[in-house]
Amino acid sequence: LDPENWMQSGSGPRYVRLRRRIEEGIAEGTFPAGAPLPPEREIATLTGLSRVTVRKAIQELAEKGVIVQRQGSGSFVTGPDDRRVEQSLSRLTSFTDDMARRGMESTATWLERGIFFPSPEEVVALALSSGDSVARLSRLRLADGRPMAIERASLPLEILPDPKSVGRSLYEVLERTGKHPVRAIQKISAINLGPEESGLLGLQPNDAGLKIERMSYLKDGRAAEFTRSTYRGDAYNFVAELRLAS
Ligand code: 16G
Known part of the structure; x- marks a missing residue:
């Protein structure tokens, strides 16, 4: 200067x-x-x-x-x-809640929202019977206008009969209808973003991303939600508390 x-x-x-x-x-x-x-x-x-x-x-x-x-x-x-969000790996929360807790506004661009013929992967994950359809919600999720993740959620119709009823928050709708999951298994793997996903996330092809799969269940053990997401690699710090195994 x-x-x-x-x-x-x-x-x-x-x-x-x-x-x-x-x-x-x-x-x-x-x-x-x-x-x-x-x-x-x-x-x-x-x-x-x-x-x-x-x-x-x-x-x-x-x-x-x-x-x-x-x-x-x-x-x-x-x-x-400073550009990363701390995300706990030990709480079952929604994107909307996670962002609200940080004083950030969550918005979404819908990529897909409707009832579909299920893929073999969805049939297995959600234990669907033959002839069952599936509710699909795919969104680009943004925090204060910044793209954070692409989420593709699939739910049995008995859990979400009307996908269009989801405006801002899926978990809010499930809560309201008494179908909120109480347990989930989450798997995280490192990936390089493909051209389409990197474009949506505002990054370059081959930039780092995280593939996150969440399989969540109701209290009675029924499968509630199977979500495959792609998160920006540069936007999150995942944090979990560890205790000495006894
Ligand atoms: C979280 C979940 C996702 C769920 C979404 C609901 C991951 C890693 N996280 O982002 O499974 O569908 O919250 O958010 O998959 P919403 O209630 O704001 O729509």
Whole structure:
């Protein structure tokens, strides 16, 4: 931020030039991931800019996700963990609840929602009888507008007779109708994203992803939901509490 030369960083309003200069500083490693940015007042003194201009540049960096602002301690260069959501592996929760608990808004783009002839995999997983149809809900799930996962849920019609009744939350509908699962087995494997999935998730083909399969059951043991999901590899930290086996 040398006052002699920083103003030469291209054209545009002062706050845009300052923002770009800080982004360059981050790219060059002057401000490494996780490092604090100098306080607003210091940047103003260094550059000779007004605090309003500096604040505007910092605001834009925060909106772009380049920095994170922490109450009372200032701004920090976004590190790999700042863009990840901590997800417990020991609680049976829904995407909507998980995001609400973090103060994030969950939205979805529907890819498929209806009643279908089941695939052999669905017949086996959900123990369907011949002639049974299956309810399918496929969604791209977003948190505060950021794509997080593609989820493909399949349910027997006795659990979800009307797939269109699911607006925002599947588990909310199951709760309301007394069909909420109480137990699930979840399997997670590492994958490289294919072209279609990476596009939906806003990533590049071959980027890292996680394949998650959840098989959930009602209290009486009946299969409730078989969900195959693809999660972004860069958006989650999965956490489980471990206890010494006795
Ligand atoms: C979670 C579940 C998914 C379930 C969904 C319901 C995984 C890894 N997680 O994302 O099985 O269908 O929650 O969410 O599969 P909703 O109630 O917000 O629709």
